[in-house]
Amino acid sequence: MSEITEKKRIFSGVQPSGKLTLGNYLGAIRNFETLQDAYECLYCVVDLHAITVRQNPAELRRQTLEVLAQYLACGLDPQKSTLFIQSHVPAHAELAWILNCYTMFGELSRMTQFKDKSAKHADNVNAGLFDYPVLMASDILLYQTDLVPVGSDQLQHIELTRNVAQRFNGVYSDTFTMPEPYIAKTGARIMSLQDPMRKMSKSDENANSFILLMDKPEDIMRKFKRAITDSEGTIRRGEGKEGISNLIAIYGLATGRTAEEVEAEFAGQGYAAFKPAVGEAVVELLRPIREKTEDLLKNKDYLEQVYTEGAQRASYMARKTLDKVYRKVGFIKR
Numbered sequence: 369m370s371e372i373t374e375k376k377r378i379f380s381g382v383q384p385s386g387k388l389t390l391g392n393y394l395g396a397i398r399n400f401e402t403l404q405d406a407y408e409c410l411y412c413v414v415d416l417h418a419i420t421v422r423q424n425p426a427e428l429r430r431q432t433l434e435v436l437a438q439y440l441a442c443g444l445d446p447q448k449s450t451l452f453i454q455s456h457v458p459a460h461a462e463l464a465w466i467l468n469c470y471t472m473f474g475e476l477s478r479m480t481q482f483k484d485k486s487a488k489h490a491d492n493v494n495a496g497l498f499d500y501p502v503l504m505a506s507d508i509l510l511y512q513t514d515l516v517p518v519g520s521d522q523l524q525h526i527e528l529t530r531n532v533a534q535r536f537n538g539v540y541s542d543t544f545t546m547p548e549p550y551i552a553k554t555g556a557r558i559m560s561l562q563d564p565m566r567k568m569s570k571s572d573e574n575a576n577s578f579i580l581l582m583d584k585p586e587d588i589m590r591k592f593k594r595a596i597t598d599s600e601g602t603i604r605r606g607e608g609k610e611g612i613s614n615l616i617a618i619y620g621l622a623t624g625r626t627a628e629e630v631e632a633e634f635a636g637q638g639y640a641a642f643k644p645a646v647g648e649a650v651v652e653l654l655r656p657i658r659e660k661t662e663d664l665l666k667n668k669d670y671l672e673q674v675y676t677e678g679a680q681r682a683s684y685m686a687r688k689t690l691d692k693v694y695r696k697v698g699f700i701k702r
């Protein structure tokens with residue numbers, strides 16, 4: 369075990385607030401898998417975060433298991449990484465309360481995700497939605513995390529986490545490790561297939577704008593054929609070509625090619641050839657993930673074993689940090 373504890377630590381999480389998209393996979397989960405040998409990794413299904421917008425309880429339970437199954441189907445190995453469900457480790461909520469008292473109202477008001485989500489759910493701008501980044505900071509700081517692999521939309525939350533850690537460390541002496549974001553060069557922001565100026569998001573009303581990991585091949589093909597591009601007709605990246613640039617990035621990631629290689633491969637060809645090629649590459653990329661997820665969802669006992677063992681390991685690590693924090697702020701030992 370001593371070899372394991374010398375490794376740097378990674379924490380990341382995904383919300384079970386809907387079906388996972390190709391954006392979640394290419395921006396985050398794919399990197400979780402490649403990092404799990406070199407780091408000590410904790411990957412969480414963040415159900416506490418999901419209820420900041422209304423969820424159907426039965427659906428939330430189903431989605432939580434589906435995200436866990438997808439973690440496994442994407443190659444996360446419970447022998448190497450700690451896979452668990454956030455609400456199973458109460459220390460996340462406990463640390464969040466403490467860190468609330470070290471996070472400023474003004475800081476939280478500036479969060480773009482809060483602004484976006486409160487505009488989108490104007491009838492339910494609850495305190496949890498506002499406080500969301502503090503819970504995320506707690507997730508990260510609880511495990512003395514060195515590195516946080518995420519898509520670029522989460523960068524602002526990681527900067528806030530660093531500010532809160534620095535503030536707490538400044539008052540009480542070194543308590544939290546200062547986490548760094550890990551954002552891949554390509555794939556950090558996969559765009560909507562219908563509006564390439566916006567990120568691909570599972571909460572988009574237009575189902576043609578996103579690819580779900582569980583989408584059937586015919587749906588994937590249809591969505592790529594309908595993807596919004598431009599009228600120029602050449603397969604290259606550039607200003608005003610955000611749609612094609614996005615498809616080039618997706619095709620490159622799905623086939624292990626650089627953007628330059630993709631442009632060279634399709635030089636002289638039109639969108640009628642390129643769009644179905646992207647569709648087929650993504651079908652093949654996602655096929656094993658979908659099939660494996662379907663199999664795993666039939667084996668609830670195995671999923672339960674994974675999340676139970678994961679929560680035990682995570683709780684042990686989390687407790688160490690929480691005890692230290694309680695002592696530093698002046699709480700009496702139980």
Ligand code: TYM
Pocket residue numbers: 379380381382383384391392393394395396397414417503504507508516517518519520521522555556557558559567568569
């Ligand atoms: P969530 O559930 O929205 O997304 C999970 C991960 O997927 C990335 N992502 C994308 N990457 C590229 N292109 C896209 N279109 C795209 N859409 C989503 C996200 O950046 C994220 O990495 N707040 C987080 C969950 C969270 C968390 C944490 C993450 C809670 N606690 C602690 C890291 C550490 C979120 O809402 O992710």
